[in-house]
Amino acid sequence: MENKAITSRDTDFAKWYTDVVRAAKLADYTAVKGCIAIEPNGYAIWEKMQEILDKKFKELGHVNVQMPLLIPEELLKKEGELVAGFAPEVAWVTEGGSKKLDERLCIRPTSETLFCDYYQSHVKSHRDLPMLYNQWCNVLRWEKETRPFLRSREFLWQEGHTIHATKEEALEETKRMMDVYHWFHNEILAIPSITGLKTEKEKFAGAEFTLTNEALMYNGVALQAGTSHYFGQKFSEAYNVKFTNKENKEEYVYQTSWGTTTRMIGGLIMVHSDDYGLVLPPRIAPKQVVIIPIGKGDKPLSMAHEYKELLNKNGIVAYIDETEKSPGFKFAEAEVNGIPVRIEIGERDLENSQITIARRDTREKMQVSLENLDIVNYVSELLETIQQDMYERAKKRRDELTFEAHNLEDMENILNKQPGLIHGMWCGDAACEERIKEIKGCKSRCIVEEEKIDDKCVCCGRDAKYHVIWGIQY
């Protein structure tokens, strides 16, 4: 049974996306232009993302804090590149408590400035370092075109801000946190992602360099999935964050920041979902198993309870749909909401000593004999299989949409047919990046290798310095 509320993914991808967001009750538009309401089903995914990442951050020694929402204009202005990068897209508070303010306050688009200001007055000695802080919060960027989760004026994220006594340590941190995102995207979200370096043009405003994790959506459009920035001493000089080092000399701290956002909910949808609604990898699904008893007798329901308790006790999140809806309606609802596994316990099935188990990702239905059935083991293995299969399927799709270009004509031919990830060498000249952008807005996603390149620039034909992946982005 096709879901009539959802446009086919192959007919109109953009429409399909918003249809899935609405049908699965993940988010909706609000009276506030460009800002969404994240509904219970969507927020539960974010809570699960927070739980998994937060645990990992803490294992690595990070602690959570909360800096203010507002940034005084003077403070924002201290680092020139940052303000140039963000000024066009901030919102300003100019009135408070019925009075016009003496100084405008912007709503944080990111919090480097506030962290620097804090660090500046709290760091004295190398013994205070490193400071490994993170915060979960909302930020605001005045985007012109918005799309639920992928790009909205307000979004939720985590921003890690760390300071270190040495360049080596800060570089290590930048790399380590990128590895965390890579692990999170690949292992938890089942989204194959590529780690690389942003070009000068695409790096974070004010960073010395930016590492990025790039993912490819089902339609061949790329998504920046998480970034980790190395600032060196740029901000610490601008904000005067100094410490006394082991040689008893004053030195500016070495700094990093790194973040990922609610946009990854959009990424999950665009990589895995289908015309029947949401499909969630088991490791990020807030609810992993739905049990649907069918028939009036006591047996299906009591068995449902038995299974639910067994599964929950073993760390699998299972629930029973006991509502008065018809079984068909319940199936469709579990499907549109992306519950990875559905267990149907029907009276007739029980007469034949069997139950039906369906997996959401392939929509396959299996008759499972109750003889010697270890339900916990069966479901655990099935969830693991689904997780792996989803990753493999996403990787296959990505590989199919990964191309190689040797000149501008190649680039044009590829992009005119189908967006995707395009491997193409680059001389390092920003003018070439600009020229390539003329082809449907194609940008450098990341530089993937830094060893010597023995090839020509895909744009100008001169000797290439970098192996770059290009693509059209969200």
Next chain:
Amino acid sequence: MENKAITSRDTDFAKWYTDVVRAAKLADYTAVKGCIAIEPNGYAIWEKMQEILDKKFKELGHVNVQMPLLIPEELLKKEGELVAGFAPEVAWVTEGGSKKLDERLCIRPTSETLFCDYYQSHVKSHRDLPMLYNQWCNVLRWEKETRPFLRSREFLWQEGHTIHATKEEALEETKRMMDVYHWFHNEILAIPSITGLKTEKEKFAGAEFTLTNEALMYNGVALQAGTSHYFGQKFSEAYNVKFTNKENKEEYVYQTSWGTTTRMIGGLIMVHSDDYGLVLPPRIAPKQVVIIPIGKGDKPLSMAHEYKELLNKNGIVAYIDETEKSPGFKFAEAEVNGIPVRIEIGERDLENSQITIARRDTREKMQVSLENLDIVNYVSELLETIQQDMYERAKKRRDELTFEAHNLEDMENILNKQPGLIHGMWCGDAACEERIKEIKGCKSRCIVEEEKIDDKCVCCGRDAKYHVIWGIQY
């Protein structure tokens, strides 16, 4: 050893409070006027509060969502009392993306308007009800005088917003959530609190009535610790939130909201802490036990690890202070940070087959023989004892500062000597409330009983209708 960074609580309570906040590294001032940075030690308490409350909310069927930060002026204005109550203290965004906005947007001081707007387009039938939503977020109120945690322009909170098909259900929810706060304050925070009804003057702007949980600080000043509001159909009429009831007739929904905030971190300090720093009840302490090995030998450290693992495995959060600081410094640091139990494992003590265990609340040190010592059991019981003792001590203090007044002279005599909770009957006339406020700003905290009162109004001497508790508030 007295903590020199902390002013004595009995000398200057206000100074003592901010000294404790700074010495325990809970929060600090920022470049943003009236807004604090919540530091790791402070934020860890908030995370623990969130964990405990969120679990309880979910057990009661609530789900988390996220509404926008900004509210368009037109939307805010729809409910007259709300806007009149909050307009003087909101901050307005008037510029975004380098342009002046057509309509001002205020930063949410509370989110009834946004929830109503959401509900309005998502509720159709009684089958959609109840909707039991909650959100954890930041809000902003342009306060003139601020104090870390207790009153700051931006603060963190949770706001529950529920809608129901019947008045009875909504009334039940209002009461149930007040019971949750009462349980949380008394059982978890060890803060004895009183539940009552706010007067018309003191209730939430736009509510039909407000239930409140009132606590008393060490210095006799009262703190509103959590509120639960019943809106009836006031907001649903203003925002047109209708549903088709079981009789197939259109009806406006019945609504509630309820919240508690980071101010309770301030409450914890003001009720329990002392001149040596923070004192935390074990059930809310992010770290419950610190283990300090003393001496160069291997034995103290290996035993520390053994204890730590045993305690952690049994659900007690223990950590080892392995830094290079001196034992005395470590003791003082654990003390100022309010770690409930400190285990000192010294080489010399071990020679006598004993260790030292200190409790933070009483600062008592106990020599504990290792013979037959079940460390998990010992510490569990000690934590439980501390929790109960802290509650009893706070209750004793509150009872000592609870008075009875029969006329204005009584009120004045009491308040001129010492602030506290004052039981005094009231006729129900707002003019009497105004008159009482002239005595050092004393306000009604809550109405505690609604049965017939056989007494005279503490202000005007006419027949009293309500048993009220009065007090000076934060």
